[in-house]
Amino acid sequence: MTNCDESGPRDERCANEVDHECGYRETADCRRRGGRGRRDGSCRRASENGGTVHIAPGNSVREASASLTTIAVCAEGPTLSDRVHDRFGRAGCFQLVDPETMTVVVISNDENRGGTEGAGIGAVELLVEHGAQVAIVTKVGPKAADAFRRTAIPVYTAAGLTVGEAVAAFGRGELTRLDFG
């Protein structure tokens, strides 16, 4: 591999690169952060018409989106017609939705959902890393609530809706904000 970018020592990165099918090049720098098997590289972006864009895990969505608002929704699947997941830390993925264009970036929650404890806390950190500015959930547990309290992300609740319906309802000001004290 010779395709090293400029953000790390050349020799170290070259020796530890892994090319993912999606075209994302995982570096030692990424893996080193993953002491517990974090960041599995399985990020993908899907728009409503089924198009898919891959982004590197750990990169902010803000880099991939020109939108001013990024709404993170814990989801049962990767499309806007999937429902809001009724659990937070154990959700399969999060959709980062641009409410103006309704384009979706899907981030995997696999690193947290399979853990024995602290899944909700890890999921909050994942959303912070991806630049989420609003979160839509069904409900969150006490640890995730504690973690959200330490962030600037307002959390809204939407039970029984699809992701698309939830984002639309948020836009109309119809969702209730959770108060974490």
Add this chain to the structure above:
Amino acid sequence: MKPITIAVASGKGGTGKTLVATNLAVLIARTGLRVTLADCDVEAPNDHLFFDVHPDFRAVEVPIPEVVPGNCPEGCAVCRDTCRFGAIRMLGSGPVVFPDLCHSCGACVDACPSGVLQERQVRVGQTGAGVVRDGLLLVMGQLDIGQMKAPTVIGATRERADSEGADVVILDAPPGVACSAVATLHGVDLLLLVTEPTSFGLHDLTLMVELAKGLNLPAAVVLNRVGTGAVDIAGYCRSEGISVVAEFPFDREVAACYADGGLLVDGHGLGHQWFSDLWESVRAQLTSIGSEVPA
């Protein structure tokens, strides 16, 4: 000299661990040996209810890192990346410590290049010790409400029990086969597994026997409440090569005595004989596995 340590354990709750542990401890003490009974069921200790004892309590504390004001460089996440338990997270304004997930290993403090993490002692529970009567000491662990570190409190309880200079230590284990049980059982000389002849009793006994194998501990079975079910515990024990060292009947007088806070060795006509026989069987087990029991 290191005491002989016997853990009274059960996969299923409510089989009679506390009944066996308290009565056996009193019986052994009456033979003239120095006995420490340690209640390791730190989420619900109740051995003390059977004795007139006033324990001397000491706090159990663990070091938990906290972020102190200092120069935490932008983009540094060394502490988060060092933690193997996910207890430190970067939530936008620097590291945040989640004490419930912390295992107090200190790795983050060592790794921090900026000295912004410092450990603080945090109380998670307490241990108590009190003399019941000559030759019998009760030690108990108690996890504070809202705390999750039961194994830490159990470890402190065992340490305190071992430090009291007994000939025999009886550990009353928490039910189940998870972390709290492992913390109570590892390294003991003999496991006394209390069970009952029901489907639940057999199922959870098999879990316990698997755990005993995993921890490489010799085990013997106390079959309690004989008559409450017809499941063949003895057959299972034979197939596993485990001795049944005592059988106690499903008996109204036992329940009445226990519910009244009494000990069978005092309050039941057959109690003294049952537990004398049990202690003889346990001594034989211990001798057969090479543990020296003081006379």
